[in-house]
Amino acid sequence: MAGPTTAERGERQQESSGPPLVRRLRNRRFRRTVLLTLSVVLLGSGSGWLLYGSPWLRVRHVSVSGTAVLTPEQVLEAADVPVGAPMVSVDTDGIEARLRRKLPRIDVVDVVRSWPRGIGLKVTERTPVLLIEKGGNFTEVDKEGVRFATVPQAPKGVPALELSLSRSGSATASLRRFGTDRLVREAVDVARAIPAAVRRDTRTLKVRSYDDISLELGGGRVVEWGSSENGAAKARTLTALMKAASGARHFDVSVPTAPASSVS
Structure with missing residues (x-):
């Protein structure tokens, strides 16, 4: 009786060796997955302990x-x-x-x-640009109009705000339309626009109405600023006007295209 052919012997060999090989590959992949999972868990636990439980990473x-x-x-x-x-x-x-x-x-x-x-x-x-005096103390106001602190002594170089709202028609209308807080804000905008050299010499920033704001400088000099509008143009005009009329005591830049100065 003839024995199995070569092809039959190959098929039998694959049948006898195939499943164990597959099982070994599957076991190897399973062990690799388990080891990887354990490594991730251990690494996470170690990192968590290092960040939260370690004495080396604490606020000292x-x-x-x-x-x-x-x-x-x-x-x-x-x-x-x-x-x-x-x-x-x-x-x-x-x-x-x-x-x-x-x-x-x-x-x-x-x-x-x-x-x-x-x-x-x-x-x-915060840096004060204006001071509001009340009861012998001074409230500091910053460039955003925030009243952030009250101090017993006025900081040097910061002008005081004076709200001199008369009972005239324009002043009453300004107060009714804008309110005190808005007028303070307008004064802050003016204080921010004043040229640095003038700001250092400004003693008082006086508000009579929305469009009637003036600066009182050292030596009795006065600057009529008007409203807070066109602040940059007014600052440039005032700088030029003070250079051209150094002996003047009164300056008017409320209309920056038509400034004026006088000695009285």
């Missing part, structure tokens, strides 16, 4: 920079940074909001992580 010191009137101690107290807490868990947005709420003098603050163990508080304070 807080620094303050940029203060002028405020002290670093005031900023630190208001910030209330959780020293000892994990660096990654520090709520930087919450600290910034808390600082602006507790210390209105702060205009901008950046809370930055300084890895591995520091928190930096970078502060920018």
Whole structure:
């Protein structure tokens, strides 16, 4: 009786060896998947412990920079940074909001992580452009019209705001139409537009109505500014007018295309 052919022997060999080979490949892939999963789990657990449980990545010191009137101690107290807490868990947005709420003098603050163990508080304070005197104290007003602090002494080089709203028709109409807050805002816009050299010499910024704002300078000199409109043009005109009429005591730039000056 003839034996199996070569083809039959090959088929039998594949049948006997095929399934174990497939099983081995499947087992190998399974072990590889298990090992990869375990590695990911261990890596995640290790990273979590490093960030939240490790003593090396915790807040140990807080620094303050940029203060002028405020002290670093005031900023630190208001910030209330959780020293000892994990660096990654520090709520930087919450600290910034808390600082602006507790210390209105702060205009901008950046809370930055300084890895591995520091928190930096970078502060920018508001700068007053006008002062409002009341009861012997002075309220500081910044370039945005924000009244951010009250101090017992007037800072040097900052003009005082005087609201001299008469009972004349124009003044009453301005007050009724714009309100005190709007007139203060107009005064702030004028204060921002005044040339730097003139601003340093400005003692008082007087508001009689929306379009009747004047500056009282040192030496009894007066500048009629008018409204806050065309501030840049008025500033350029005033600078040129003061150079051309250095002995004048009265300057009028309320209409910048037709300025005037006089010695009286």
